[in-house]
Every structure is written in C-alpha cells, then in structure tokens.
Amino acid sequence: MDTRNFMELSALLTGMNKIVDPVDKQLNESTADEYLRRLTGEFPVVLPRLLAAYNRLASIVPKPAIDDGLLGKLKAEPEFAESDVVHVAKQIVNIWYFSQFNTLSGSMVDGGLYERGLVWPLIKAHPIGYSNQPFGYWTKKP
Amino acid sequence: MAHKYDVVIIGSGVAGALCAWKLSQLGNYRILILEAGDNAITRAQRIIFQNNMDAQGNRGDMYAPYNNLESRIFAPVPENAQLELEEQRGKPGVPPKELYYDYGDTKHAFKAGYNRMVGGSTWSWRGNCPRYLPRDFKLKTLFGVGRDWPLDYNELEPWYCDAEWELGVSGNHKELDGLFGGYRSRPFPMPGIPLTYSDEQIKKRIDGADVLGTKVRVVTTPQARNSTFFDGRPACEGESNCIPLCPIQAKYDATTHLRRLLQNPEIHLKTAAVVTRLHPGADGHVHDVEYIDWRAKKTHTVRGAVVVLAAHAIETPKILRMSSNLANSSDQVGRNLMDHIQFELIASFPEPLYPFRGTQSVTGIEAFRDGDFRSERSGFRMTIGNDGWGRTGAPASVIDRLLKKGTFGSALPGQIQDQITRMVRLSFSTEMLAESNNQVDLSPNKDVLGIPRPRFRFDIGAYVEAALRRGMEVSTELFKIMGAEIPPPPLPKPLDNPATGRMNWNTAAHIMGTCIMGDDPKDSVVNRWGRAHDVPNLWIVGSSVFPTSATSNPTVTLAALALRTAAAIDREM
Numbered sequence: 001m002d003t004r005n006f007m008e009l010s011a012l013l014t015g016m017n018k019i020v021d022p023v024d025k026q027l028n029e030s031t032a033d034e035y036l037r038r039l040t041g042e043f044p045v046v047l048p049r050l051l052a053a054y055n056r057l058a059s060i061v062p063k064p065a066i067d068d069g070l071l072g073k074l075k076a077e078p079e080f081a082e083s084d085v086v087h088v089a090k091q092i093v094n095i096w097y098f099s100q101f102n103t104l105s106g107s108m109v110d111g112g113l114y115e116r117g118l119v120w121p122l123i124k125a126h127p128i129g130y131s132n133q134p135f136g137y138w139t140k141k142p
Numbered sequence: 143m144a145h146k147y148d149v150v151i152i153g154s155g156v157a158g159a160l161c162a163w164k165l166s167q168l169g170n171y172r173i174l175i176l177e178a179g180d181n182a183i184t185r186a187q188r189i190i191f192q193n194n195m196d197a198q199g200n201r202g203d204m205y206a207p208y209n210n211l212e213s214r215i216f217a218p219v220p221e222n223a224q225l226e227l228e229e230q231r232g233k234p235g236v237p238p239k240e241l242y243y244d245y246g247d248t249k250h251a252f253k254a255g256y257n258r259m260v261g262g263s264t265w266s267w268r269g270n271c272p273r274y275l276p277r278d279f280k281l282k283t284l285f286g287v288g289r290d291w292p293l294d295y296n297e298l299e300p301w302y303c304d305a306e307w308e309l310g311v312s313g314n315h316k317e318l319d320g321l322f323g324g325y326r327s328r329p330f331p332m333p334g335i336p337l338t339y340s341d342e343q344i345k346k347r348i349d350g351a352d353v354l355g356t357k358v359r360v361v362t363t364p365q366a367r368n369s370t371f372f373d374g375r376p377a378c379e380g381e382s383n384c385i386p387l388c389p390i391q392a393k394y395d396a397t398t399h400l401r402r403l404l405q406n407p408e409i410h411l412k413t414a415a416v417v418t419r420l421h422p423g424a425d426g427h428v429h430d431v432e433y434i435d436w437r438a439k440k441t442h443t444v445r446g447a448v449v450v451l452a453a454h455a456i457e458t459p460k461i462l463r464m465s466s467n468l469a470n471s472s473d474q475v476g477r478n479l480m481d482h483i484q485f486e487l488i489a490s491f492p493e494p495l496y497p498f499r500g501t502q503s504v505t506g507i508e509a510f511r512d513g514d515f516r517s518e519r520s521g522f523r524m525t526i527g528n529d530g531w532g533r534t535g536a537p538a539s540v541i542d543r544l545l546k547k548g549t550f551g552s553a554l555p556g557q558i559q560d561q562i563t564r565m566v567r568l569s570f571s572t573e574m575l576a577e578s579n580n581q582v583d584l585s586p587n588k589d590v591l592g593i594p595r596p597r598f599r600f601d602i603g604a605y606v607e608a609a610l611r612r613g614m615e616v617s618t619e620l621f622k623i624m625g626a627e628i629p630p631p632p633l634p635k636p637l638d639n640p641a642t643g644r645m646n647w648n649t650a651a652h653i654m655g656t657c658i659m660g661d662d663p664k665d666s667v668v669n670r671w672g673r674a675h676d677v678p679n680l681w682i683v684g685s686s687v688f689p690t691s692a693t694s695n696p697t698v699t700l701a702a703l704a705l706r707t708a709a710a711i712d713r714e715m
Contacts, residue, residue: 012550012551013550013551014550014551014554014555015550015551015552015553015554015555016554016555066551066552068551068552068553071550071551075548075550089550090545093541093545093550093554094538094541094542094545097538097541097558098537098538098541099196100538110196114196119537119541119558119562122555122558122559122562123496123498123537123558123559123562123563124496124499124563125382125496125497125498125499126381126382126498126499128381128382128383128498129192129195129381129382129383129387129389130381130389131379131380131381131382133379133380134379135369135377135378135379135380136336136380137380137499137500138336138338138339138380138499138500138501138528139336139337139338139339139342139500140339141339141496142339142496142499
C-alpha cells in the first residue's frame with residue numbers, strides 16, 4: 001500500500017498540513033507506515049476502497065496539501081455514501097490526532113504512538129502522562 | 143501454638159501501610175501484611191502500568207493501568223460499577239456486564255470502585271487531602287441528622303498533622319487555618335501547588351463573588367503531591383495523569399511506606415493472599431487468619447497476637463461476615479455504607495484556559511461545606527478542574543462530535559483547538575448520611591475462588607439529592623459570573639434522568655462506613671480507638687470506621703485515624 005497516498009489522504013481529512021510537510025516528512029512517514037499497517041489490519045477491505053477513491057481524484061501532481069475542494073469531491077464519491085467508508089475516514093482522523101481508533105463495533109484500538117498525537121501541540125499541552133517540563137510550568141500561559 | 147507474628151494486618155493500602163509503619167516506629171514488632179494483589183512496588187512496575195494506559199487508550203479509567211494484573215482474576219474489582227443499575231444487572235435478552243458487585247433489592251447502584259493490589263487504591267487516587275471540619279464530627283447533635291463521632295476535631299487534630307507529614311501534603315497553611323473553626327496547629331510540610339494558568343483566569347473572575355448569598359473564595363486544595371523534593375520523591379511535573387497513575391510518584395501512594403517497611407527484616411508482606419476467614423478462639427480473641435494463596439492454590443492459616451483489618455470498606459465487612467458474622471453483635475457490620483455522591487457541570491470559558499497542563503485539579507471552593515442548612519440538606523465541596531470536561535468528555539470526544547457532524551479538513555484543527563482549550567468543569571461532592579439500610583452483605587453468587595461477591599442495597603437519599611440540586615444552581619451561577627457558556631444537551635448530562643426516574647449522579651469512589659466507630663457497642667462495630675467492641679484483639683483501620691462522610695476526601699482522615707489506632711495497639715501490646 002502506498003504510504004504517500006495515505007499521508008495525502010490523512011492531511012486532507014485531518015486538515016493538518018504537518019502530515020505531509022517536507023520538514024516533518026521523515027518522522028511522519030514512519031508514523032504513517034505504522035498507522036497504515038494498523039488501520040489496514042482492522043479494515044482490510046474498506047480502507048483500500050477509500051484510498052482508491054482518493055487516488056481517482058488526486059492524480060494531479062503537485063497539489064495543495066489541504067484542499068477542501070478536493071475533500072468536497074471525495075465526499076461526493078459513491079464510496080463516501082457507505083457508512084463503513086465514512087467510519088474508516090473518521091478513524092484516519094482519530095488515529096492521527098490521538099493515536100487510537102475505533103473498530104466498526106466501537107472497540108478502541110491503540111495506534112501505538114500515543115505521544116505523537118497531533119492534538120497535543122494543537123492545544124499547547126504535553127501528551128497526558130508525558131510532561132517534559134519542570135515543576136510549575138503550568139503557571140504560565142503556553 | 144505460639145504466635146508467629148505480633149500483628150497480622152489484612153490489606154496493604156494506605157490504612158494498613160500506615161498502621162504497620164507507625165507500629166514499626168513504636169516497637170520491634172513482627173508484622174505480617176496479607177495482600178490479595180500481587181503487583182510489584184518498583185519503578186519498573188510503575189513504567190509497565192504507565193505503558194498499559196497507552197495501549198488501552200483511556201487515561202480516565204481508574205483501572206486502565208492495572209487491567210493486565212493476574213490478580214484481577216482471583217481478587218476481582220468492580221470495573222463496571224460506574225454503569226447505571228440497568229446496565230449492570232442486564233435486561234431481558236441482554237446479559238449483565240461482567241460483574242463483581244451484586245444487587246438485591248436496591249434503589250441505586252453502588253458505583254464506587256477500589257483497587258485490590260499492593261498499595262491499594264492510592265495508586266489511582268487524586269491525592270486531595272482536605273480535613274474534616276469540626277462540625278462534621280457532631281452531625282447528630284448540631285443538625286439532628288446522621289450520627290456523631292465518638293471523638294472530636296480537637297482530639298484528631300494532632301494526628302491530622304502527623305498524617306499530613308506521612309502522606310506529604312502540600313498546602314497553604316494561612317488559607318486553611320481556621321476554616322469553619324478548623325484550626326491547624328502545624329503548617330503543611332510543603333507549600334501549596336502553584337495555581338495553573340487556568341486557575342488564575344477563573345480566580346480573577348469569581349474570587350470574592352457573592353454566589354446565591356455565599357461569598358466564594360478560590361483556595362488551593364491541600365494535596366498529597368510534592369511541591370518540592372520530599373520523602374525521596376520528586377516535585378510534581380504536572381503530568382495531568384494523577385488518576386489513574388502518577389508516573390513519577392510525586393503523588394503519594396502507599397508503596398512509599400511499603401518500601402520502607404520491607405527494609406525491616408521483622409516485617410513481611412505476603413501477596414496473592416485472599417483472606418477468607420478469621421477464627422476466634424475460646425477466649426474470644428482472634429488468633430488464626432485463614433487465607434487462600436491463589437498462586438500456590440492452597441489454603442493457609444497464620445497466627446497473630448493482634449489482627450488488624452485494613453481491607454477497605456467492602457472487603458473488611460465481607461471478611462467479618464464470612465467469619466460467622468464476627469464482631470457483629472450490633473448488627474452494624476456492612477451497614478451505614480456511604481460514598482461521596484458527586485456531579486459535575488461543564489462549560490466553555492470565554493477565552494483559552496489551556497487545560498491538561500499541571501495536575502488534574504489544584505483549586506477548590508470550600509464555602510459551601512458547612513452551614514445551618516445541614517439539618518435539611520448536605521453541604522458540598524467544589525473542585526475546579528484542570529482536566530477539560532472531566533468525566534463528561536475526554537479531549538477525544540471533541541473530535542468524535544466534530545466527526546459526527548461531518549467536519550473534516552481545514553475546519554478541524556481550528557475547532558479542535560478552540561473547543562479543547564476552553565474546556566472547564568466544576569464538580570461538587572455531597573455528604574451521605576449513615577443509614578443502616580445502606581449496606582453491603584454477602585451475595586449467594588461467588589467469585590472464582592468461591593468467595594461470596596459483595597451484594598448491595600443503596601439509596602443516596604433525599605438529603606443528598608437536595609444538595610445535588612443546590613450544587614447545580616451554584617455551578618450554573620458560577621459559570622454565569624465567569625461568562626462561561628454551558629453547552630446544550632446532551633452535554634452536559636442533565637441532573638434528572640427521566641428514563642430511569644433517578645438522578646445522573648457520579649461516584650467519588652470514597653467508600654466509607656460499614657464498620658463504624660462509636661461508644662455504644664449496641665450500635666457500632668469499633669470503639670473510638672478502632673478496636674472491635676466484641677473482639678479484644680481485633681482492630682479495624684480505614685474509612686470503614688467513619689460514622690459521617692462529611693465533604694472531605696477521606697484519605698487524610700483515615701490516615702490520621704490509622705496512625706492513632708496504631709498508637710493504641712502499641713499501648714495494649
């Protein structure tokens with residue numbers, strides 16, 4: 001499976017350019033490899049269908065990382081009318097922000113890279129349980 | 143047969159550990175601590191627990207770090223107790239959730255859980271250590287409800303000071319000295335935890351405000367959390383993970399004392415030992431303690447000149463009931479079961495507060511804990527959260543809600559940032575009265591070792607329900623003063639649940655009562671020192687002896703009592 005396409009689709013769905021930003025590319029490629037492996041393990045049929053739908057639309061290179069026009073087109077594709085495909089799209093968002101995702105039956109699955117969740121820098125907090133700052137840092141505005 | 147041990151203590155949580163520690167300081171006693179759990183108390187064990195939380199992806203679950211312990215099979219815990227009664231019991235065609243708790247004829251579920259492990263429930267406690275107020279000891283005399291303690295604040299005060307040093311409580315002496323008449327004869331061992339940025343913003347808006355006739359002060363909660371290097375443990379690094387585990391042990395847990403105790407060759411810890419029965423002799427004393435070693439799959443008996451029950455307020459009465467109803471001539475064993483019934487209201491603050499930086503809560507509001515209203519309804523203690531929407535919604539739930547609305551793409555990061563950084567919660571914990579009909583007894587259903595599961599009859603009562611309503615009014619007013627916006631239903635949960643006809647309350651998991659103390663052997667289980675009225679060498683430590691629940695988190699009070707009971711045992715030896 002093409003990690004690069006998965007990263008592009010992830011950026012499109014999450015709205016986080018950071019995923020495909022060249023500066024963060026090396027770190028994010030290894031993260032994307034792991035997330036793709038875990039999601040494919042849980043959704044071996046549906047995830048490839050979603051990626052295929054994305055690939056049909058996103059053949060123009062180069063393209064902007066965050067493209068709500070392209071996102072709109074993807075949401076208009078027939079696959080996106082299927083609840084399982086929408087579920088997997090949501091889990092791509094979940095795994096990038098929180099390194100966890102839900103199965104179709106609602107059980108939570110670990111993404112394996114908790115500390116790399118994109119939510120933490122966004123809300124200016126450290127991953128819960130992994131402070132990298134000294135006593136009293138919390139008194140200051142981040 | 144000679145006693146192998148001077149003292150056998152059942153339970154290695156904070157009550158048992160402190161009792162053992164105090165005894166070890168007072169005499170050269172041979173002490174055995176029996177513990178149902180079998181985890182290590184090393185740094186490596188803490189790291190394993192920390193990693194478990196990641197794998198389970200749920201940092202709000204008090205059991206998440208400990209799910210993989212083998213002891214959970216043989217010494218089960220009530221992991222689904224927080225569910226509503228219908229979910230726990232199951233419905234026609236729907237099996238009940240995997241249960242440890244059982245229910246007979248009950249109005250409410252008993253939602254409080256606890257750990258059965260080396261170090262007990264302090265692994266996953268918040269660490270808050272407010273003292274009881276003087277009037278909390280005289281509820282019956284002053285307000286005509288509940289019970290009185292056989293001792294008063296003055297008698298316990300020096301022991302509170304000792305407990306604060308043993309637990310390592312940080313706090314601001316001046317803020318709390320004289321609170322509702324509760325003087326403090328010694329300062330805290332450490333200054334209070336500094337307020338978070340979030341606390342400061344909230345304090346600016348509400349400190350000194352008149353809220354429905356009461357002047358509000360935002361006060362630093364005394365907490366067993368280091369604000370300096372203390373007792374060999376580091377200062378808090380603000381992990382925001384106090385419940386269910388402090389990764390660096392800046393927060394006290396009972397392993398602190400256990401590690402110290404085990405350096406003494408006279409003190410032994412036997413783990414994987416589930417106590418099943420105490421055997422009284424012809425002299426009316428208990429000497430033999432029977433337990434199942436679930437690793438060896440064998441039953442053993444051990445002898446002690448003195449036996450101390452420290453198995454928390456559910457397992458302690460269970461052991462007495464399983465011992466042919468020992469120490470129960472009063473018929474009060476298992477009765478007067480209490481919890482702090484709490485609820486929380488959430489809102490979005492008008493500007494970013496940046497929660498999840500620092501401890502889960504630093505400050506509280508003490509002003510609503512006492513007053514003449516206590517003849518009609520309970521007081522409540524308020525906590526100002528630094529953990530977003532607390533139990534109402536983890537940060538991940540924000541993304542879930544946005545995704546449910548179909549929000550993807552460039553709109554997501556901004557909305558996530560805006561919503562999570564403005565999250566705030568106020569929670570309020572009320573005082574349950576000791577009532578004999580609220581009880582735990584033995585279920586006919588057994589656990590895997592063949593030991594009866596606990597069965598509950600529980601009703602939070604009108605006294606608490608009235609206080610929950612008042613707590614909602616006060617919280618709503620406080621958010622109004624802050625300019626914070628309370629989101630529309632279904633968030634937050636409404637207090638009244640029309641589907642069940644009951645209130646949507648939460649547990650504070652502060653289990654109290656079931657072996658209460660009193661001067662009269664006819665209506666209490668232990669005396670003012672913690673000794674069973676009926677059995678001269680049997681003592682009980684822990685919150686099971688509390689005759690009132692007050693509005694204080696119970697640990698510092700049970701710690702003070704455990705130290706005091708140990709001194710009494712020493713005098714008798």
